[in-house]
Amino acid sequence: MVSSLVVGGTLGEILESLTAASLVGEPIVLAYGQAAAKAEEIASRGVKVFRLNGEHPDLIFKAAKKLFEELKPKVIIGHSTKNNRDALSRLAGLYDLAMATDVVKIEPGDDHIIYERGFLSERAIAREKASYPAIVLINQKVFEPYSAQGQGEIVDIDVGTPDVQIVEIKKKQLSGINLEEAEIIVGVGRGFKKKEDLKLAFELAELLGAQVGASRPIAADYKWLPEDAWIGISGKRVAPKLYIAIGISGAPQHMAGVNNSKIIVAINKDKSAPIFKQADYGVVADLYQFVPVLIKKLKERKEK
Numbered sequence: 522m523v524s525s526l527v528v529g530g531t532l533g534e535i536l537e538s539l540t541a542a543s544l545v546g547e548p549i550v551l552a553y554g555q556a557a558a559k560a561e562e563i564a565s566r567g568v569k570v571f572r573l574n575g576e577h578p579d580l581i582f583k584a585a586k587k588l589f590e591e592l593k594p595k596v597i598i599g600h601s602t603k604n605n606r607d608a609l610s611r612l613a614g615l616y617d618l619a620m621a622t623d624v625v626k627i628e629p630g631d632d633h634i635i636y637e638r639g640f641l642s643e644r645a646i647a648r649e650k651a652s653y654p655a656i657v658l659i660n661q662k663v664f665e666p667y668s669a670q671g672q673g674e675i676v677d678i679d680v681g682t683p684d685v686q687i688v689e690i691k692k693k694q695l696s697g698i699n700l701e702e703a704e705i706i707v708g709v710g711r712g713f714k715k716k717e718d719l720k721l722a723f724e725l726a727e728l729l730g731a732q733v734g735a736s737r738p739i740a741a742d743y744k745w746l747p748e749d750a751w752i753g754i755s756g757k758r759v760a761p762k763l764y765i766a767i768g769i770s771g772a773p774q775h776m777a778g779v780n781n782s783k784i785i786v787a788i789n790k791d792k793s794a795p796i797f798k799q800a801d802y803g804v805v806a807d808l809y810q811f812v813p814v815l816i817k818k819l820k821e822r823k824e825k
């Protein structure tokens with residue numbers, strides 16, 4: 522019997538969600554968008570994959586509704602992405618299902634599931650209980666990718682066209698950087714006095730093989746970097762191995778986006794800046810003095 526339905530738009534999302542879903546019981550998958558193109562790879566984990574052509578939230582909603590009605594899974598699991606939140610909150614509303622986002626731990630029981638998720642800008646963990654059926658959206662990189670092997674089936678799912686028609690799309694200015702996948706991120710904040718000075722951060726990032734992210738003022742207010750560089754509670758949540766915060770004070774709304782980093786290094790000239798409370802390593806220095814020296818040393822080391 523199907524116990525859980527995994528819903529996702531990328532291979533990475535699906536594999537991590539499958540690990541969580543397998544704690545509940547036998548999973549099936551609804552793969553849309555990029556994940557649909559990887560249906561064979563997903564099926565090779567021994568699961569049945571329903572492949573949806575498209576990633577319009579209305580189509581995802583219709584496909585999830587069809588599978589929910591036909592297969593009656595106990596739990597629907599996916600990542601806390603915009604598409605999943607949009608599509609699955611409509612399913613939750615329609616059937617009065619409990620739905621949680623940003624979940625970091627699950628404990629399935631016989632007739633209920635217990636889950637933990639951050640609140641108060643991730644400064645506290647809430648432990649909650651919901652009766653089946655429920656919708657649980659997890660944070661990225663909390664669960665390992667599902668590694669089981671087998672031969673699953675692929676079934677195309679057709680739910681027609683979206684009821685909501687897109688009249689016009691206005692593209693946001695995006696840099697194309699993929700902070701969610703980055704292993705090292707250099708974060709820039711209001712400690713930088715002008716846009717041109719960000720070249721210091723970019724030079725450091727290039728030497729480290731890192732991506733550049735930003736606090737909200739840099740992306741949203743000054744618009745020195747595109748919106749996809751914005752990290753925090755209202756931007757992106759990232760989980761690199763190393764996060765180097767330069768001229769960032771460490772406001773809770775920013776730190777909520779980086780607290781899954783393995784190591785946080787802070788460079789700030791104010792020794793009482795809040796970021797030092799959360800950083801693994803802190804450098805109390807003027808970034809205009811310290812970063813050029815760091816760049817010089819890294820270059821020397823590379824040349825050796």
Ligand SMILES: Cc1cc2nc3c(=O)[nH]c(=O)nc-3n(C[C@H](O)[C@H](O)[C@H](O)COP(=O)(O)OP(=O)(O)OC[C@H]3O[C@@H](n4cnc5c(N)ncnc54)[C@H](O)[C@@H]3O)c2cc1C
Pocket residue numbers: 709710711712713735736737738739751752753754755756757767768769770771772773774775778788789790791794806807808809
């Ligand atoms: C509802 C809500 C949502 C929000 N969402 C987000 C979000 O998603 N992401 C986010 O980032 N913020 C968010 N914010 C804003 C957040 O509260 C902070 O205002 C913001 O993170 C501060 O950015 P900052 O650290 O770059 O700037 P500041 O707080 O101004 O800090 C600048 C730091 O640079 C240091 N500095 C200055 N000059 C130098 C120098 N020469 N060398 C070294 N250090 C120097 C200073 O000591 C200071 O600590 C949100 C706020 C609200 C109310």
